[in-house]
Amino acid sequence: MEGDYFSEWLPRFSHHLRMRNYSPRTVRSYEEAIRRFAQYLWLRRHAQPGRLVIYWKDLATARTDTDVDTTHLLITDYLSFLSSMRTYKPTTLHRFISTLSSFYRYLYAQGVVVANPLAAVDRPRIKEQELVYLKHNQVLKLIESIPDLRDRLIFRTIYATGVRVSELCGIDIGDIDFEDYTIRVRGKGGKIRIVFIDEDTLAGIRVFAAGRVTGPLFEGQQGHPLSPRTVQHIFRKYAPPGVTPHKIRHSYASELYRRSRNLRVVQENLGHSSIRTTEIYLHTDLDERKEVYRRYFPLSNGE
Numbered sequence: 001m002e003g004d005y006f007s008e009w010l011p012r013f014s015h016h017l018r019m020r021n022y023s024p025r026t027v028r029s030y031e032e033a034i035r036r037f038a039q040y041l042w043l044r045r046h047a048q049p050g051r052l053v054i055y056w057k058d059l060a061t062a063r064t065d066t067d068v069d070t071t072h073l074l075i076t077d078y079l080s081f082l083s084s085m086r087t088y089k090p091t092t093l094h095r096f097i098s099t100l101s102s103f104y105r106y107l108y109a110q111g112v113v114v115a116n117p118l119a120a121v122d123r124p125r126i127k128e129q130e131l132v133y134l135k136h137n138q139v140l141k142l143i144e145s146i147p148d149l150r151d152r153l154i155f156r157t158i159y160a161t162g163v164r165v166s167e168l169c170g171i172d173i174g175d176i177d178f179e180d181y182t183i184r185v186r187g188k189g190g191k192i193r194i195v196f197i198d199e200d201t202l203a204g205i206r207v208f209a210a211g212r213v214t215g216p217l218f219e220g221q222q223g224h225p226l227s228p229r230t231v232q233h234i235f236r237k238y239a240p241p242g243v244t245p246h247k248i249r250h251s252y253a254s255e256l257y258r259r260s261r262n263l264r265v266v267q268e269n270l271g272h273s274s275i276r277t278t279e280i281y282l283h284t285d286l287d288e289r290k291e292v293y294r295r296y297f298p299l300s301n302g303e
Contacts, residue, residue, distance in 0.1 A: 004067060004068050004069065004107075004112050005064065005065045005066060005067060005068065006034065006035070006038035006041075006064040006065070006066060006068055007038075007063075007064040007065045009068055009107060009110075009112065010031060010034055010035065010038070010064065013030070013034070013103055013106050013107075014027055014030070014031055016106060017030060029095075029099070030099050030102070030103070033095070033096050033099040033100070034099060034100065034103050035064060037075075037078060037096070037100060038064040038066060038068075039062035039063070039064060040062075040078050040081070041066050041067075041070060041074065041078075042062050042063050042064065042065070042066040043062050044074070044077075045066055046066075068104075068107055068112060068113065069112075069113055070117055071117055072117040072118070072119070072120035072121050074117075075100065075117055075118065075121050076121055076122070079093055079096070079097070079121070082096075097118060097121060100118055101116060101118035101119075104116040104117060104118055133247060133250040133251040133254045134243065134247065134248070134251045135251070135255075136251075136255050138251075139155075139159050139248065139251050142155065142238070142239060142240075142243070143155045143156050143159070145238070146238050149204075149207075149208060150208065150218065151234050151237075151238065152204075153201075153204050153205065153208050153218075154168065154218060154231060154234060155235075155238070155239075155248065156201050156204065157171075157197070157201060157205070158245055158248045158249060158252070159248050159251060159252050160197050160198050160201040160252075161183060161185075161195040161196070161197050161252070161269075162195065162249050162252035162253055162256070162269050162270055163183075163185055163195060163249070164187070164188075164245075164246075164249065164271070165228045165231050165232070165245045165246075166228055167185040167186065167187055167271075168218070168231065168245075169216075169218065169225045169226050169227060169228055169231065170185065170186050170216075170225060171183060171185060171216070171217040171218070172214065172215065172216060172217065173209055173212050173213060173214055173215055173216075173217050174213065174214045176197075176202075176205065176217070178202060178206065181196060181197055181198070181199065181202055182194050182195065182196055182197065183195050183196075183197055185271075187271040188271065188273075191271065193268070193271050195269060196269070205217065231245060232244070232245070249270070253266050253269075253270055253278070253281050254281055256269065257281040263275060263278055263279065263281070266278055266281060
C-alpha cells in the first residue's frame with residue numbers, strides 16, 4: 001500500500017505495545033531496532049551503491065520515511081550486513097529478528113502487508129552455553145546470610161518453588177494453601193499453575209504474613225505488590241555478582257532434576273510450555289558424569 005512508511009507505522013506500533021502493558025524499556029528497545037532497520041532500507045533505496053558502510057557509520061542522513069513493505073531477502077541482507085560489521089552478537093541478532101517479526105505481524109493484522117517476511121528468515125546459530133547455577137548448599141548458605149526477614153523469604157520462596165520474579169510478585173496470600181503446601185501462581189500468558197512448597201518455607205511465610213489472609217504476599221508501596229525491579233535490587237544487595245533470581249530458578253530446576261530424573265515434572269513445575277525448553281537441565285549434572293566416568297572408563301580403573 002503506497003505511503004505506508006516506517007515513520008507512520010512505528011509510532012502506532014509503539015502505542016500498540018504500550019496498550020499491551022509492555023514496559024517503557026522494552027518499547028524503547030523495539031523502537032530502536034525497528035528504526036535501525038528502517039534507516040538501513042532507506043539507505044539501500046536512496047544511497048549510492050558501495051557507500052552503505054560509510055553512511056551507516058553516520059546515520060544523520062538516513063531517514064525512516066520509506067515503505068515498510070520488504071522481502072525476506074532484504075532482511076537477510078540486513079542481518080548479514082550487521083554481522084559483517086562485527087558489532088552484534090548472534091543473541092542480539094535473534095532479538096532483532098523477534099522484534100521485526102512482532103512488527104510485521106502487527107502490520108499484517110492491520111492489512112498493511114500481505115505476509116510476514118520474517119517467516120522465511122533463518123536465525124543465526126547460537127553456540128550452546130553451559131548453564132550456570134548454584135548448588136543446594138550454596139543457595140542455603142546465601143539465604144542464611146540475609147538478615148532481613150522479608151528479603152530472606154523472597155530468596156527462599158524462589159528457590160523453594162522455582163517461580164519467576166513476576167510470578168513471585170503476583171502471589172496473593174489467598175493463593176497459598178497452607179494445608180496442602182501449594183501456591184497458585186499466574187505465569188506467562190496468564191496461565192495458572194500449582195507449585196509446591198516445603199514445610200519450613202511455608203512456616204516462614206505464615207510468620208511473615210502475620211495473620212493476613214488476603215493481599216500481596218510481598219507488598220510494595222501503598223499496599224501494591226512488590227515490583228520485579230525491587231526484587232532485582234534486593235538481589236544486587238545480597239547476592240554475589242551474576243547471581244540473579246533466574247539463576248536461583250535454574251538452581252531449583254537443576255537440583256530437582258538431578259535428584260528425580262523426571263524432566264516432565266520439572267517442565268510443569270517451571271511452567272515451560274515446551275519440554276524442549278526444559279531439556280537444558282539434561283546437561284547440568286557434572287556429578288553424574290563424573291561417577292559414570294570413574295566407574296566405567298578403563299583408565300580411571302587402572303586398566
